[in-house]
Amino acid sequence: MKLNRTSAVMEYKFVSSFESLRNKLLSQEKYADRLEKPLAYWALPNDRRLPLAFMDRSVRQLLNTPFEELYATPGVGQKKIHSLLNLLARAAKAPSPKDDPVTTLLKNGDIFEEDGGVKKDGKIDPTTVSEAAWARWRNTVRQYRLESYTLGQLAPSLEILPRVLWNTPLETYLDLTLGEIRRMKTHGEKRVGAILQVFGGLHYLLGDASAPAAMAIHILPKTIDDVDRWISTVLTSDEPVSEEAIRDRFIEPLVAQVRIDAGTQMARLTESRLAIRGRGATVRQSAKRLGLTRARVYQLLGDVAEIIQVRWPDGAGRVEALIHHLNEFEDSPTAGSPFYAAIELFFPGSCPEFEGGESDDVALSRAG
Structure with a gap:
């Protein structure tokens, strides 16, 4: 096809830019680590008209392909070629001796959003x-x-x-x-x-703060961290713990975590099981109220324990230490108390001495 003058000039510029980038990237050792990365590596969140036909190919593969062949790819026109050249130009940015290619792009202001994809509220697109x-x-x-x-x-x-x-x-x-x-x-x-x-x-x-070499961090969900810190405080105290403190600092934060991870219905089932809001409900009563089978309610209650185990892998060990500490006091929680009911639900197996005392349809119905 015969090209008009404008198209011919544009194609000449494309060829010239491609050959310049090709020579630069293939001839210098400092770019060797970039050649095996796919072209998609250099794409940024605000990019438009990306050459999708080339995105999975490595930079080396593209540079070793004749420009005429790339330009002849179905669906690839001037705009897609222009985008291809922009991506290759990013790959050719001179790296800082101490930085990886990504950090170099950031410092040069070439990335539209430093957190690319992270919105101001922390959610990801x-x-x-x-x-x-x-x-x-x-x-x-x-x-x-x-x-x-x-x-x-x-x-x-x-x-x-x-x-x-x-x-x-x-x-x-x-x-x-x-x-x-x-x-x-x-x-x-x-x-x-x-x-x-x-x-x-x-x-x-x-963020981008460097992690101290001699320090480590431990991450927990906030509600779980509140419980964990409270347990640490209790373990170093010589004072007994009130039922009110157990409810406010131990049971309710764990219910709040269930609400975060499984929704309102699961949280209400948990509250009902533990008699947090009035009289407790048996499995039979909960099943009737929710329109579920008893087997399904048991399954949901099992999910509660799994949620807490996933969110707090060290939780069972921490709770066992708490049990041993509270047992040192004369007015320690007894079997059937809200404390042990919560442990049976959230950490089954952590207090075997109290297991099997009551049927599941009787336990907790008398609480509150």
């Missing part, structure tokens, strides 16, 4: 997360040595996570690009979005 932002988020996890934490421990709510991901450690995704994760079986946009929410939320929380 998975459609706007670039490979560059994803690399930064993974680096934050490494820097703070959070690899062994599970997605369930760090998610803002377990409701955003499929149950099969609750106990998946962060290290599962630490060496994968976004493109590789999206190509994994069963990892659709919803699941990928949940993973990004956890990693991006951590980066949003911890």
Whole structure:
């Protein structure tokens, strides 16, 4: 096809720019680590008209492809070629000796949002997360040595996570690009979005501050952290603990965590089971009120324990220490008290000496 004068000039500029970038990236050793990254790595949240046909190809593959062949790719016109050249130009940004390529782009102001995909309220828009932002988020996890934490421990709510991901450690995704994760079986946009929410939320929380070499951090949901701190205070005290303190500082915060992770209905079932709001309900009564079978109610109550175990892996051990401490006092909580009812629900097996004393349809119905 015969080109008009404007198109011919534009194509000449494209060829010239491509050859210049090609020579620069392939001839200098300092760019070697960038050549194997996919073109998508250099895409940013505000980019438009991305050359989708090229996004999964490595920079090396693209540079070793004749420009004429790239330009002849179906669906690729001047705007897509212009975008291709912009992405290659980002890859060719001169790196700082102490910085990785992503940090270099940030310092040069080439990334539209430093947290690419993280909104001001901390929520993640998975459609706007670039490979560059994803690399930064993974680096934050490494820097703070959070690899062994599970997605369930760090998610803002377990409701955003499929149950099969609750106990998946962060290290599962630490060496994968976004493109590789999206190509994994069963990892659709919803699941990928949940993973990004956890990693991006951590980066949003911890920021760019360097982690002290001699220090480590321990992350818990706020309500769980409140309970954990309260237990620490109790364990160092010589004073007995009142039922009111147990309700306010131990039971109700755990119910609040259930509400965050499983919704209002589950929280109300938990409250009813523990007689927090008036007279307690048996499993039979709860099943009738909710229009569920007794088996389903038992399953939901089992989910309560699983939620707390996922959110607070050390919880059972902390509670056992609390039980032993409270038993040193004459007026310690007794079997059937709200304290042990809560432990039976949230941490089954932590107080075996009280198990089996009453049937599940009788226990707690007399509380309140």
